Amino acid sequence: MEKAGIPVCHVTSVVPVAKMVGSNRIVQGQGIVHVMGDADLPAEEEKELRRKTVLQAIEALKNEAATP
């Protein structure tokens, strides 16, 4: 994607792998089984958490990528 010039924010719970493969914008996800959620939380809180994660990703896309 980025070779084609489209900025990507990589949301994953395995940040070291994302760094290894060269992702430029990375946001920590909530876990392997639910990157964008948390099944242990009540639905509303889970969605709030998801909103927070997505907003972090959007924030990352708005800003210069930190040099790895």
Place this chain on the structure above:
Amino acid sequence: MRVVHYLNQFFGGIGGEEHADTEPQVHDEPVGPGRLLGQVLGEDAQVVRTIVCGDNYATENMEALTALVLEQTKDAQADIFVAGPCFEAGRYGVAAAGLCVAVSSELDIPVVTGMAQENPGVDLHRQTLYIVDSGKAASAMREVLTKMSNMAHKLASGQDMGSPAEEGYIARGILKDTFVEQTAAQRLVAMLDAKVKGEEFESELPAPSFPEIPAPAPVADMSKARVAIITDGGLVPKGNPDNISAWAATNWGSYDISGKDGLQGDDYEVSHRGYDTRYVEQDPDRLVPVDVLRELEESNVIGELHSQFISTSGLVNPIANSRRLGREIAAQLKESEVDAVILTST
């Protein structure tokens, strides 16, 4: 040994970028680096035909060029087909590698090319071709041609090809069985011993290398941006219409989410054997956050949520394969004028 040689317009002596549209020309003699190739090949070999073509013409008319090269190579009764070396020239490398693959499969004669590791032609065809590692500098022409010539002789006479390090070609990712003196445990301990002592040792499993891709510029105004979601977590509509494999997937899917305020577990399933997929199957928004992004679209934090989400299964995928999937997806999103991507990985 009769050699047919392919060159681009620059090495073929026609000119630079302004001549990149040049249509293929056929010469019944060596041209440019082909003369040097003829020298290093020795007396029992000669470059009998050269095909020169502009890089843009080649890129835009690959089918026609391939047909012509096949016809000319066959007609010249070639024993071997040589393309390049192309060094870092991307269009040249892609054309040279593509032609080598075509000649090898259609005419069943050996083929040799040369290019820099970073050339996209390498990414595309390293597994099927012997590509001499030319490095980036065209000043190494003689050295590179010598390697290519050695390889041509070996291939033409059916000799066994040595390892990439011995022969100077780019690793094809092929494992070869050989007999060794020591067991794996003994070799491992010897390596560890050398490492501890600070001595040199050679790993038997080279780690894959990932070229650095410079980060694209940030999105100036997210409230006007079209944002797409991609996942490698294998979310697919019920029934897995594109048959995306749960591991080593060879394809990807693009699924409509226009008008959806969120994803319902009943409509989707997960094709991925690498994690416990129950939570995502309960609520796919946990992987592909359509619910939140739709709200952010309505409150104009983002301009627009792209009408499709893209999915594949990122599990034990050979890297070359993943790269191809990435290229294909990028091309489609580029066409759909997507400005930014959120990629969720399990």
